[in-house]
Amino acid sequence: MVKQSFFFMALTAMLLVSCSVSKSARSQRNLFSGSWTLNNISYENNTGNFKSVIFNDAEDICFEGSDWFFRDNNSTGRYTISSSSLCQGGDRFFRWSVVEPTQNYSSQLQFKFIDEKRKDISGGVGYRLNITDLTEQSMTLKSNVSVDGQPVTIVYEFSKR
Structure with missing residues (x-):
């Protein structure tokens, strides 16, 4: 009986630790919450003129001026x-979260597309953007992609509404 109780308590503790969100991630989630405008998309680490399809959805020009809404209490937007x-x-709906930093990358915003009823419509495929700046008024996200084998960084600049 003692072994079973100990095993149950250890299992419960592991679940709580694995499901908990760090103070840093919670703070970033709170900053994301609300309405944002995507003001500008630019490109770094390469030269030339770029035109890209963002999130397998639309050309980059279509995203400039787009409205974004993040709801932190149920991780939808x-x-x-x-x-x-x-x-x-x-409207395009998504489920989102903040991925905590590791040695290889900074904190990241991750999201995948859902329908109006919050059902996955992307087959589990999602996107991750590096959070390079996040304040109560502005946000900069970056994603690294490859163009003709050369690295390019897409920069997304938002302002809070």
């Missing part, structure tokens, strides 16, 4: 792209 001749407008 959405971004809205305005309709134009180049862009299919509308």
